Amino acid sequence: MNYFGWLFDPAHWSGPQGIAARLVEHLGYTALTLLIAIAVAIPLGAWIGHSGRGGFLVVGSANGLRALPTLGLLVLLAGFIGIGLLGPLVALVILAIPPVLAGTYAGVRNVDPAVVDAAVGMGMRGRAVLLRVELPNALPLIIGGIRSAVLQVISTATIAAYVALGGLGRFIIDGLAVRDYPQMIAGSILVALLAIVADLVLAGLQKLLVSPGLRAVPGRRGPRAVPAPKTADPAARAA
């Protein structure tokens, strides 16, 4: 059997159910989910990290997410809310919030107290300390959390094709329905590539956005400590 013929057949790339359209759908779900998750999780995580209140909730939600079966969540919400965009979107947002929240919380929490003291000594007040000192210093971990969330969402959006969502997962589900294995392979390769490219892009963004001052510091907060959450964070691998 020619496993890869389906993927390279130009006829499968265009049209409303072609690869290009499904890719755009997949990216759209991911972007929409991340927008909502970031809007909720970064302010919340920053506040919790800044005030030190409710940290156990953050840690608990990030840990609990690992055990939560994404397929179960998807079918449960599809049952309650109905098939369409809303049910899967709610599931995706639920899965995307904890990594961003944990990254932001840990980032703000781990800012060197001496740096915060210096900022206060320079006359900064709560909001300025948070926005101009704590958040920029927390950026490596915040982006690390976003990377985990993006992987989680790309992965779960694929599974969401099972509850009739669009995106690249359609090729896997539809291919399975008609025993078209090459179509399933095409969908799988595309999703894997999308995840890898998205992760590389975010890794580049991480390098670009993080203050060079943070990268130059040797020792325990050195460059090796920074990318730790991206691959080692198992929250990314819950789908």
Place this chain on the structure above:
Amino acid sequence: MNWVLANLELIRELTVQHLGFSLPPLLIGLLIALPLGWLANRTRTGRTVLINLAGLLFTIPSLALFVLLPIVLGTQILNPVNVIVALTIYTVALLVRTVADALAAVPQVVVNAATAMGFSPLRRFLAVELPMAVPVIVAGLRVAAVSAISLVTVGSVIGFGGLGRMFTDGFQRDIPQEITVGIVLVLALALAVDGLLLVFGRVLTPWARLRETAGSTA
């Protein structure tokens, strides 16, 4: 609860299947990750290559991996080996880094002392470095176990067994109770295995408890 009581036999069967999918990868993954982690800790090139490769494999969504592995392995699409290999890959990817970090964290003084006492490199690794790395490795293994137990359910989308069946079946036949019970069972299973590994780690490192008591009386 009617659905549960009427289907106890099915639930038991799916749970056993689920454990059959999720436990072997943990053991195999650990056995593969130990030498790889040792290698990653030994050489800078080894570290760069292995950690990046692990990161790459970790990135691949599970459903895609389940579908793609038959091409690599030459298996049928619904062969259980696919799920076990896929979860083993994730476990190794997670643990290589953990093992490397755990070994790197062993105090150099201790390693030097063992060398000075005449330990050969292999014996030093097995009798000194590895035991000292156990707490961190077990912590990594707990994370891998919980993820694996949750991930097995994804396989049900393409027809694999295990507790994920309760999600696909509950969805298709519209039995919300079946889905909810399935989620609870997966969470309970993850919690139970996590707890067992925690106890296992404690048993393996009796000196850690000794130090705790010594610290509290001092």
